[in-house]
Amino acid sequence: MDAYLIAIGTIAGIYLLLALGLNLQFGLTGLINFGHVGFFCVGAYTSAILSTKGVPIPLSLAAAAALAMLAAWPLGIISIRLREDYFAIVTLGFSEVVRLVVTSEGWLTNGVQGIAGIPRIFRAGGGEAQAVLMLGLTLAFCLISIVAMMRIVRSPFGRMIEAIRDNEEAVRSLGKEPARFKMQVLLLGSMLAGISGALYAHYIGYISPDQFIPFVTFQVWMAIIMGGVGRISGTIAGVLILMFFLEGSRFLRDVAPFIPEVSMASIRLGVIGLALILFTIYRPQGLMGDFTKR
Amino acid sequence: MILNINDVSKAYSGLVVVDKVSIRLDDGEMIGVIGPNGAGKSTLFSLVTGFLEANDGDVVLDGRSIGRQSAAERARHGMVRTFQVPREFANMTVRENLMAAAPRQSGENLINAFFRPRLVAAQEKEIGARVDETIAFLKLERVADSLAGQLSGGQKKLLELGRALMTGARVILLDEPFAGVNPVLIEELSSKIRELNARGIGFLIIEHDLGALSRLVSKLYVMDRGRLIASGTPQEVLADPLVREAYIGGGLA
Structure with missing residues (x-):
């Protein structure tokens, strides 16, 4: 049971990094990024490929963050000035392009077979000690990101991105260029997704293209919507709710053993979908409040 | 700060919405722009402030041509607009x-x-x-x-004016500052504008409330179907038969 909780905690931390990035982009700035998983994928593959080729893991983690940002940069240049719905479509397309590239460039990514034997970050000690250290590292990244995010929210930069979320035209009328701020937000969010992807790859030990489908992006969206868009506490709460539903539905079989194994995946999706519907009807501002105040 | 709008034009696939409009706003001057609905007044503001790209003509601020700059750049030079429908954060x-x-x-x-x-x-x-x-x-x-x-509609207009002031603007373009504002607050808003003008800030104002506007500005320009059809002091302009024709023609007696 302890091992189970440590595992859930680590996965929750990985989701939290993704969700913090998306909350910065959508919750605070209003960027509708439907391609978050693309940057997660870039980070995962970068660190997996480098570390299996013998590059030290601290370096491969840094490279994952850098490459995720490097992928976001040209995307930002061509799409950051688009209206928000168009930006959403472009980013969704981007994440699918990333997935297709890692599927077809077998010489680099081993194609559909994926990359196995990705080294763990902590190799000393027994399995349990390794797991605890991995949990600690993941949560440390989360903590740093949360502190940084709080700093951003309280800064004039944070005020400006909220202004952009509320009314971009008005921001321009005051002599500020929204594109500059949105680009930085896109890069920061991608960096978090890249780090998250690298941690995921080293934690799971095996990655393949089918783990990086748009559904991952939408799980993160569900988390921030259920928790409360635009608030850091909401992001944390949302990830916990998401984990509760994802994991809780595992135990559904104990109460309802008549459900066949193959239906479980669909049932879990159904449960999350139902929760999302109930949230949008009864608590559209999410669990932790609304846009209004921190 | 002197604002020169020189022969600015805008057409949408052949339909001319603003036709060679020229307006000069001298240092610390206060000018009104009136005209029936659809005359092109708001479009003119968007062209001057860079929210729309003009097909022709130029905007010159203190001798510097800014007609090809982005909206944000123009605002940084000291010319800030407000919006007909307030765009508060x-x-x-x-x-x-x-x-x-x-x-x-x-x-x-x-x-x-x-x-x-x-x-x-x-x-x-x-x-x-x-x-x-x-x-x-x-x-x-x-x-x-x-x-x-x-906030109420009037308070939002005040807030937009306040934001423009915070930028340090020397020329402020107000797009219907009195629309949807209660009469008491219109008086209040007018007196604030007058006070700011006395401090040297130039104003270009679009407004349908001719009474309130005439008491405020020294000069009125009249637009109809994209063109300037008259200009002069409020008394002169409002007595002009061409202007009365345009307004009655536009359904606004």
């Missing part, structure tokens, strides 16, 4: 709205926000003091910490 407080408008904030740079907290804090304090002054000037004290989205 609805989920931010009145105070935050005004803070955001201050120019050249070092804390808008992420590196400074993270690594030079003292520089940023000092500047925030400075901006905060200016915001307090602006709030007191506009008599928005009671709502200073309310969300801007919850």
Whole structure:
């Protein structure tokens, strides 16, 4: 049971990094990024490929963050000035392009077979000690990101991105260029997704293209919507709710053993979908409040 | 600051909405632009402030051609507009709205926000003091910490004026400042505009409330179907048969 909780905690931390990035982009700035998983994928593959080729893991983690940002940069240049719905479509397309590239460039990514034997970050000690250290590292990244995010929210930069979320035209009328701020937000969010992807790859030990489908992006969206868009506490709460539903539905079989194994995946999706519907009807501002105040 | 609008034109696939309009706003002058609905007044504002690209003509601010610059660049030169339908930052407080408008904030740079907290804090304090002054000037004290989205129409117009002031603008273009504002607040708003004008800020104002506008401006320009059809003092213009024709023709007696 302890091992189970440590595992859930680590996965929750990985989701939290993704969700913090998306909350910065959508919750605070209003960027509708439907391609978050693309940057997660870039980070995962970068660190997996480098570390299996013998590059030290601290370096491969840094490279994952850098490459995720490097992928976001040209995307930002061509799409950051688009209206928000168009930006959403472009980013969704981007994440699918990333997935297709890692599927077809077998010489680099081993194609559909994926990359196995990705080294763990902590190799000393027994399995349990390794797991605890991995949990600690993941949560440390989360903590740093949360502190940084709080700093951003309280800064004039944070005020400006909220202004952009509320009314971009008005921001321009005051002599500020929204594109500059949105680009930085896109890069920061991608960096978090890249780090998250690298941690995921080293934690799971095996990655393949089918783990990086748009559904991952939408799980993160569900988390921030259920928790409360635009608030850091909401992001944390949302990830916990998401984990509760994802994991809780595992135990559904104990109460309802008549459900066949193959239906479980669909049932879990159904449960999350139902929760999302109930949230949008009864608590559209999410669990932790609304846009209004921190 | 002198604003010269020179022969500015805009057409949408052959339909001319603004046709070679020229207006000169002298240093500290206050000018009104009137005309029936659809005359092209708001489009003209968008062309002058860079929210729309003109097909032809130029905008010159203090001798500098700015007709090809972005909206934000033009605003940084000291010419700021407001909007017909107020565009407040609805989920931010009145105070935050005004803070955001201050120019050249070092804390808008992420590196400074993270690594030079003292520089940023000092500047925030400075901006905060200016915001307090602006709030007191506009008599928005009671709502200073309310969300801007919850203000009345008139208060939102005041807030937009306040944001323009916070940028340090020398020329302010007001797009229907009195629309949807109750008569008491119109008087209040007028007196604030007059006071700012006395401090040397130039105003170009689009307005349908001819009474309130005539008491404010020294000169009126009249637009109809994209063109300037008359200009002069409010008395001259309102007596002009061509203007009466345009207004009655436009259904606005």
